[in-house]
Amino acid sequence: MTIEEREKEIVEEFSMLSDWMDRYSLLIELGNDLTDFEEEHRSNQNLIEGCQSKVWLYAWEKDGLIYFMADSDAIIVKGIVALLIRVLNGRTPDEILEAPLAFVDAIGLKEHLSPTRSNGLVAMIKQMRMYALAYKTKLAR
């Protein structure tokens, strides 16, 4: 599945839920299900500190593709993190750098990506793209 297809799939899942409570229920569920973060990576180096919540992000490269592992202390943030990973995991650096991530807006969660929210999500996406850029430079050598 391409990034676009993946994003479309998420938009469709959310569009079935008309009530904001159902959408946030799903986010909370997605957040609760994101349990694969390995404790050894919970270091200050991998910490993205928002003013309101924290995000830990770890990335690695295998066969030219980038993978992510992340966690947050706030469940709603974690739910959005889970969606971002679902879209960006196992992609090439270029795909990650160019991903539009328009789905966040389309499912009514844009407010969480506003820089004023200070929940760490904006910084997390930036960090994901930084990892992509770093691996791209490394792979090109």
Next chain:
Amino acid sequence: MNFPIDEIRKDFPILSRPVNGRPLVYFDNGATAQTPRQVVEAMDRVYYEYNSNIHRGIHTLSNLSTEAFEAAREKVRDFINAAESRQIIFTRGTTEAINLVAHSFGAAFMQPGDALVVSEMEHHSNIVPWQLLAERMQLELKVLPVLDNGELDLAALPALLDERTRLLAITHISNVLGTINPVKDIVELAHSKGVKVLIDGAQAIHHTRVDVAALDCDFYVFSGHKMYGPTGTGVLYGKAELLEAMPPWQGGGEMIQQVRFSGSTYNELPYKFEAGTPDYVGVVGLGAAVDYLQQLGMVAIGAYEKELFAYAVERLEGLGDLIFYGTAAQRGSLLSFLPEGIHPFDAGTLLDKMGIAVRTGHHCAQPLMDRFGIPGTVRASFGLYNTKSEVDALAEGLLKVRQLFA
């Protein structure tokens, strides 16, 4: 009780706007209170009818503007029962007032090796200016601890007020715990040890009658935007003999008597501390906010808010799954809590979806958060226009949050 709440709410047009499709329930008054028509209209009148720089021209508009500005100073003086209007210095807010004192009191009265005391419950605005001063002048900054229930550990205070200590800077009401500190007793104790006292009244000035003469404090500071006035305005009250002895902080127009390259002489109080063109429009608005509070009466406001607070305590405690921070015997105006097992960010985000504005996070009091070992709280802070049915909406909102997490 004669408190015309329906009429009062009409003075605040913003209260009738919807948020996220729901009626707004505004419980973030501790951060900023909403502004009544009367205040906005007073500022409109300045711009539409007599806008002009103050203390400058001899023309009619400048005189009208100057009169309105100085009338606001007199209103503030009367409001806090200061002896003279020259003891009222207009600033941009609490933060600027504290920075002014930190700079000028430090320069006038402190020597390297001296000490300052703040409490563990202070807002960053009443910590960082003192830290900067302590670094600049090699002073010791000592901390008065907070007890588990959110009261100050007053038993520890006498030992902190030793012969090296010059100033104690302490909040009147905690912006996180709602604790009402016994500031009068604290001032008396400090003075008996020769220590001056600055009171941060940002969270108190609009909830309770503040009488600086009765408190006998050396400095009292507060912000316009938390007392239903405009943002960008604030007040420093100080004892005249201290203000007289303190050097100016910022230089510029208005604060000078004579400027020569061989040296300048400074204007008298309060102008010495009001460099440059002040926010004279905002100050007129602040004066209108004082009028608004005076018309309702601080006693009536206090009584109404006390009843509302008691109702909020009963209603939210009744939910059974909130952990409260700050359970002091004397407290009011706000409740800080954590729904068990739910991050404050999540609770605040979901409440916002229901049109309920609360503050979440560390409330600019990180040392206090560290003291309680938490990342932050949810804070519902009340104003004179809030109602019991809004408290009900919050309680129901918190139940919904709980359901979503079930």
